[in-house]
Amino acid sequence: MKDTLRMTHQREVILDELGKVKTHPTADSLYERVKKRLPRISLATVYRNLEILSEAGMIRKLEISGRQKRFDWDLEQHDHIFCVQCQRVDNLELKSQQRISLPTEDDKGYQIDGCRVEFYGVCPQCQKKNANPKKKRGTKKMDCKPKSCGSGGGCKAGLSERQQEVLEALAKCDKACGSKDIAAATSLEPKQISCQITALKKKGLVASPARCKYEITQDGRKALS
Amino acid sequence: MKDTLRMTHQREVILDELGKVKTHPTADSLYERVKKRLPRISLATVYRNLEILSEAGMIRKLEISGRQKRFDWDLEQHDHIFCVQCQRVDNLELKSQQRISLPTEDDKGYQIDGCRVEFYGVCPQCQKKNANPKKKRGTKKMDCKPKSCGSGGGCKAGLSERQQEVLEALAKCDKACGSKDIAAATSLEPKQISCQITALKKKGLVASPARCKYEITQDGRKALS
DNA sequence: TTTTTTGCAAAGAATTTGCAGCGCG
DNA sequence: CGCGCTGCAAATTCTTTGCAAAAAA
DSSP states (O other), X not given: OOOOOOXXXXXXXXHHHHHHOSSOOBHHHHHHHHHHHOTTOOXXXXXXXXXXXXXXXXSEEEOOSSSSOEEESXXXXXXXXXXXXXXXXXXXOOOGGGOXXXXXXXXXXXXXXXXXXXXXXXOHHHHHHHHXXXXXXXXXXXXXXXXXXXXXXXXXXXXXXXXXXXXXXXXXOSSOBOXXXXXXXXXXXXXXXXXXXXXXXXTTSEXXXXXXXXXXXXXXXXXXX | OOOOOOOOHXXXXXXXXXXXXXXXXXXXXXXXXXHHHOTTOOHHHHXXXXXXXXXXXXXXXXXXXSSSOEEESOOSOOEEEEETTXXXXXXXXXXXXXXXXXXXXXXXXXXXXEEEEEEEEXXXXXXXXXXXXXXXXXXXXXXXXXXXXXXXXXXXXXXXXHHHHHHHHHHHOSSOBOHHHHHHHSSSOHXXXXXXXXXXXXXXXXXXXXXXXXXXXXXXXXXXX
């Protein structure tokens, strides 16, 4: 069993660099910085120390979107905003009315220790980057954007925006349509149609009276209204 | 460029199994289930399809605590609760007053697309598991637990609970103390002391008049009050 | 028939670990 | 002067990719 945590030079530099940057660096971006001061340090040491320091409560390990873990020198409770394009993470101050009060226990019997609130979007730099080039490169991911947070908002009756669009298009049609008819009637690319159809069929909102022909069902009309 | 998404047998089974489980499976736990129906399917196919289906908006890829990505058949906007011990993920219904309203843009210039709210805690099964054995195995991680959510709550002046405890102990002492004195005066194990001290020294709240001896500074007393 | 998808194996990214020696307390 | 820490390399874990064969539309 370990008895004490020693403050080695490496550990000190890691801590110091983490304190200096206001970004919420990943282990290896921090490693790059530390390496300038301690060229012989290894990435493993950085990982090990970040783990140890966060266990000891000196720094905070963040659970944030994106592949890599991030670390924060600021122990004060605060929330973050994540850029879905460049993955940068900034702090975010919630106004008091936006705080969520923490229930002690939820109905499923969980003992609740805390919660994390993370906004996502596009940072100013990426917005600029998007504006300049000839073609806007669409944000392919995070498609079904909720308009408000928490539960509620977002998709109606468990339908994604795309599914809803397809369903509405079919509702306007009085006979069975093919994928191309649907594509023409919606903003979707043909590539995306069959997939939506399959989902809708599975939910019983769309039927297929003939091969590659689709029409809305009674339930489908109900779901729309 | 792909024009259509084909509904292969594998894809159908993956979708079907994902629809059947109420947990929010990781790719490989879903793979284990699917393999019972399609023994020759490969993990890569499962990964590929989960990616494709979530891009198409038929399923949802979750950004959740824990190493592995998770997938959800339920497209409706909802939040999750994560068990820090067994990593299981359940749905969580927020009461309406707990919803966060989504600002269109924050002060840093982010274009905000949405937000994720994730509670963490201990699920009922793990609570039982913890109650039974001889020794409670402490939750080492997620140490500095905020008592409320959003910003605010939690640690005072950027001090972790441990740092604050150490600082308070030093405040009661009229001469410089060693680590062991501090350990005796607090609920902390000796192992954790030196680490807290170093953090406090860095913040100027603690001074070290002699080797291995520590005392609170003026700023330290201010921080406590 | 034509294009997408699969299974396999191998690559890749992020993180962790074993170990021998170094150095802090 | 002992135990914790480091650097290195190799191992792990999770996920993605290239390719030839198989399967949808």
